[in-house]
Every structure is written in C-alpha cells, then in structure tokens.
Amino acid sequence: MKSSVSIELFDERDKVNFYTIRFHGEETETDKFLDKFPENCEYDEDIDIIIKWINIIAERGALKRHFRYEGKLRDQVLAVPIETSNLRLYVIRVSESIIILGNGGAKTTRKYNDDAFLNSCVELLQEVDGYLRYRIRQGTVAVYQKQLLGDLTFHLKNKSDEE
Amino acid sequence: MKNKRLEKRSKKISKDVDIFVKQSFDIVDRIYEILVKQGKEQKDLAKSLGKSESEISKWMTGTHNFTIKTLAKIEVVLGESVIQTTKEKAATKATVIYITPEHYALRESRKSSTIPLQMETTLNKVHSSVVGSCY
Numbered sequence: 001m002k003s004s005v006s007i008e009l010f011d012e013r014d015k016v017n018f019y020t021i022r023f024h025g026e027e028t029e030t031d032k033f034l035d036k037f038p039e040n041c042e043y044d045e046d047i048d049i050i051i052k053w054i055n056i057i058a059e060r061g062a063l064k065r066h067f068r069y070e071g072k073l074r075d076q077v078l079a080v081p082i083e084t085s086n087l088r089l090y091v092i093r094v095s096e097s098i099i100i101l102g103n104g105g106a107k108t109t110r111k112y113n114d115d116a117f118l119n120s121c122v123e124l125l126q127e128v129d130g131y132l133r134y135r136i137r138q139g140t141v142a143v144y145q146k147q148l149l150g151d152l153t154f155h156l157k158n159k160s161d162e163e
Numbered sequence: 164m165k166n167k168r169l170e171k172r173s174k175k176i177s178k179d180v181d182i183f184v185k186q187s188f189d190i191v192d193r194i195y196e197i198l199v200k201q202g203k204e205q206k207d208l209a210k211s212l213g214k215s216e217s218e219i220s221k222w223m224t225g226t227h228n229f230t231i232k233t234l235a236k237i238e239v240v241l242g243e244s245v246i247q248t249t250k251e252k253a254a255t256k257a258t259v260i261y262i263t264p265e266h267y268a269l270r271e272s273r274k275s276s277t278i279p280l281q282m283e284t285t286l287n288k289v290h291s292s293v294v295g296s297c298y
Contacts, residue, residue, distance in 0.1 A: 009164060010166055010169075011164070011165060011166035011169050012164045012165065013165075018166070031168070034168060034172070039172075039175060045177070045180060047172070048175075048176045048177055048180040048181075049180055049183075049184055049226055051169060051172050051173055051176060052173075052176050052180055052181055052184040052185070053184055053225060053226055054169065055173060056184060056185065056188050056225065057225075060188070060192075065191070065195070065205075065220070065223045065224070066188075066223070066224050066225045067224065068221070068224060069220075081221070081224035081225070081226050081227075082226060083221065083224075083226055083227055083228065084226075084228070
C-alpha cells in the first residue's frame with residue numbers, strides 16, 4: 001500500500017515561499033504541528049521564536065547558516081533552531097527562497113531517531129526531499145524563483161511493503 | 164497568499180521575543196558581514212575564539228542568546244564593533260546631522276545673527292566634534 005502526499009503552498013512572503021506537506025485527506029503537517037502547541041501552552045515562547053524566525057527569514061532569505069542540521073549530510077532536511085528548549089520543527093530547505101515546512105515536536109531523547117514520532121517526521125521529509133530532487137533532475141518539477149512548478153504529488157513507499 | 168493562521172499567531176508574539184530574535188539576527192548578520200569583509204569564514208572565528216565550528220554554527224542561526232561577554236570576545240578577535248549602544252548611536256546621529264551647508268552658513272552670519280547664545284554654543288561644540296572626527 002502506498003501513501004499519497006502533496007507539497008502545497010503554505011505561506012507566500014516577499015523573499016521566501018513556505019510550502020508544506022499534506023497526506024491525502026488529512027491536515028497539513030505544519031497545521032498538525034501548530035495544533036499540538038496552541039496559544040498559552042508550555043512551549044508558547046518557543047512557538048513565538050519559531051514564528052518570529054519564520055517572519056525574519058521571509059524578509060531576509062533562507063540562508064543556510066540560519067538552520068540547524070538534523071538529517072543526513074546528503075539531504076536538505078534541517079530544523080528551525082531553538083536553543084531555549086527541545087522543541088523541533090523540521091523543514092526542507094530547497095533554496096534561499098523555498099522552504100518546505102514539516103512537522104515536529106518536543107525532543108526528549110538525545111537523538112531524533114531515538115524518538116519514533118520525530119524520526120517519522122524527519123524520514124517523511126527525507127523521502128519527499130529525495131523524490132523532489134529526482135523530479136527536479138528529471139525536469140518534471142522546476143524551481144522557478146520562489147516557486148515549485150510541476151507535479152508535486154508523491155506516492156511514498158510504505159515500510160510494510162518492503163518487509 | 165499569506166497564511167492566516169501564521170499571521171494571526173504572529174500578532175500574539177510577545178514583545179520581548181520579537182526584539183530578542185530580531186536583535187539576534189542583526190548581530191549574526193553583522194558578524195557575518197565583518198567575516199566576509201575580512202575574507203574569513205566561520206571556522207576562522209571558531210579557531211580565534213577556541214570554539215568548535217558547530218558551536219559557532221549554533222550562534223549564527225539567529226536565535227542564539229549572546230552574552231555581553233561573548234560579544235566582547237567576538238569584537239576583540241574581529242577587531243571591529245559588533246553592537247552599538249543607543250548612546251553611541253545618538254553621538255553618530257549628531258555628527259551626521261550637523262555636516263550640512265546650513266551649519267556653515269549659520270557660522271558665517273553669526274555676527275549679525277539673532278541666534279540665542281545657548282544655540283550658538285551648542286553649534287560650536289558640535290562643530291569641534293565634527294572637525295575632530297574628520298581627522
């Protein structure tokens with residue numbers, strides 16, 4: 001069985017377009033993240049930092065140095081940098097003008113891959129990143145300024161299919 | 164298309180977080196600007212400060228809470244000012260404001276002018292500081 005996900009525009013700003021990922025028939029991954037941390041929650045200040053960080057990146061551009069490396073060296077999966085807590089929001093940095101926001105949560109283990117949920121958030125982005133880069137190389141998806149153009153729906157491999 | 168949820172949540176950001184993140188970004192942008200000007204990289208800064216490159220990378224994200232002591236060390240190794248206090252800014256502004264043709268015109272006409280004594284004194288002081296800063 002395969003899961004279908006699409007990349008869709010989440011927020012369009014002056015210098016950066018923020019995209020997100022949606023599993024067919026579900027809320028977007030970023031909305032799921034925001035749902036978990038409503039106003040006045042324990043992580044209120046960290047959510048404030050994340051949103052302010054997004055606002056500044058939107059004005060100045062998504063430079064590499066403003067991200068925290070989380071995934072593997074070969075992918076573009078990064079995290080919004082929060083030093084004050086263990087909250088993580090994972091993203092794909094496609095370019096200085098294109099960011100795909102994912103999901104995340106509070107990291108309570110030393111490594112993200114020791115936490116099943118956070119690991120699934122990072123793995124989803126790694127898989128989408130892999131497919132996206134493949135399609136860009138094949139020419140079926142194009143990066144034009146701050147836009148992703150072309151077929152942005154992907155059929156992900158289900159782990160149980162591989163077993 | 165602006166995301167309404169993010170827009171709504173942005174309005175609720177506390178003032179202190181708003182200032183903190185903006186200033187942290189301004190600081191790292193300034194550090195980066197100095198590094199570029201000096202033909203250096205983050206790893207050079209790490210080496211000069213005796214820190215690891217990953218530590219410097221954390222600083223450069225835009226959400227690092229710099230201490231004044233860390234900033235002082237950075238200013239020492241870079242040999243340039245990273246932050247400017249309000250007092251310094253005010254002094255700079257005063258210098259810039261008075262370098263105008265009008266200022267010299269006032270000085271030329273001082274014998275016949277009706278400028279109050281206090282204002283003339285201020286202008287003289289500023290003029291001295293401008294001349295001083297030119298050298």
